[in-house]
Amino acid sequence: MTIDPRQLLLDMFEAAVGAALPEKCLPPHLPPRPPGRVIVVGAGKAGGAMAKAVEDHWQGPLEGLVVTRYGHGAPSQRIEVVEASHPVPDAAGQEAAKRILAMVNGLSPNDLVLCLISGGGSALLALPADGVTLADKQGINKALLKSGATIAEMNCVRRHLSAIKGGRLAAAAAPARVVTLMISDVPGDDPCVIASGPTVADPTTSADALAILQKYAIAAPANVQAHLGSAGAETLKPGDPRLAGVANVMIATPQMSLEAAAEVAREAGVAPLILANAIEGEARDVALVHAAIARQVHGFGQPSAPPCVLLSGGETTITVRGTGRGGRNAEFLLALAVALDGYPGIYALAADTDGIDGTEDNAGAFIGPDSLARAAEAGVSAKARLANNDGYGFFSAIGDLVITGPTLTNVNDFRAILVLG
Secondary structure, eight states: OOOOHHHHHHHHHHHHHHHTOHHHHSGGGOOOOOSSOEEEEEESTTHHHHHHHHHHHOOSOOEEEEEEETTOOOOOSSEEEEEEOSSSOOHHHHHHHHHHHHHTTTOOTTOEEEEEEETTHHHHSOOBOTTOOHHHHHHHHHHHHHHTOOHHHHHHHHHHTBSSTTTHHHHHHTTSEEEEEEEOOSTTOOTTTGGGOTTSOOOOOHHHHHHHHHHTTOOOOHHHHHHHTSGGGOOOOTTOGGGTTEEEEEEEOHHHHHHHHHHHHHHTTOEEEEEEEEEEEEHHHHHHHHHHHHHHHHHHOOSSOSSEEEEEEEEEEOOOOSOOOOOHHHHHHHHHHHHHTTOTTEEEEEEETTSOSTTSSOSEEEEOTTHHHHHHHTTOOHHHHHHTTOHHHHHHHTTOEEOOOOOSOOOOEEEEEEEOO
16 A cells, blocks of 8 residues: 555545535525525634525525635635735724614514634724723734634634624614624634624623733723623623524534544554544643653554544644744644654654644645755754744745645644554
8 A cells, every 4th residue: 555645635625625615514404494584694714605606506685794804715607705804803804794784674583694714803893892992902803813812712802892793783683683604723612702602692701801911911902891890791691582583504524534534544554543623731831741642652553543634623722922924723833843852753744733733825835754854954943943933934944835725614623643654
């Protein structure tokens, strides 16, 4: 059996992405036609593709607006697709959110709001609460992104600074029926965290949001602190009657994508081992654990004998201390390469399933046993680049970036470590 490590890893990534494409996973979950109007709204990196999938498979009239990331749009006829900024919100996202909220007001019980939600929606659906400005949200968002906060923590803060998240979109649509189709990009698939849950009850409080800002030493302006200390900051809680007509449906998850990748491995004669679909933590710390497991597989055949591929998903974080370029997948892989230090027979790919690692133009990168040696020949120090958070620069220098362009879906990070005998 001959295995091309790079190609097999790329094939697994392609399968993981393919399992979460809206054209495949959305149509089976479309609800029945209502007697009244159908309003389609939504936000996320998969928003444009989700809107197109609805248009292609919906029988009957519909209208609406969906906001997605710049460069992630898809052609549509009846549903307007607006592009806005991610991960830091901008005025385009604010205006789109304002229009979406207006669209769902004044509906009747005979009407249906079909809400399309995917990862990235928190930044894209940016409508600050009264007393909070877009500049406030931008500043806090940037600080959270650099702090090492988890996605659940970041979205707790975002919900309590918003006029549309934390169930507020669904409340505005009442008494219309609301069906939300979700593509999960968060560890644990908590619907409250995906895009900060615009149609979902929120068990967290504004006091929790304040505690998160304090935990990461983020200095919020006085008006933001005042807002978080007021009753108006509270989101809709479980049991709120305004959410009685809401159905939140998960149509794609990280686990589904990992299972699709595992099947590709089996067909190639490689044993897949799914470690977890919801791994969190500092990217370089997660890399150390993965490196240790890979060495155990190679050296002792535990917990699986080679050839074996270790698969994992989730969302790591980076506490930014350097001035380099690169997202969390490049950071993970660079830390993994340093930890393995040229260990034979181990190859890996890590990439974001949306096709964009952080804010760069790559989805992720690839490493092999010769990565550090090739870098050294090019005069590039892996340890120095890691210290400077410059994973992108490292992999660009040795030609091992994985570039796909926007995939128009998002089930978070994909990691595959191939261990050959």
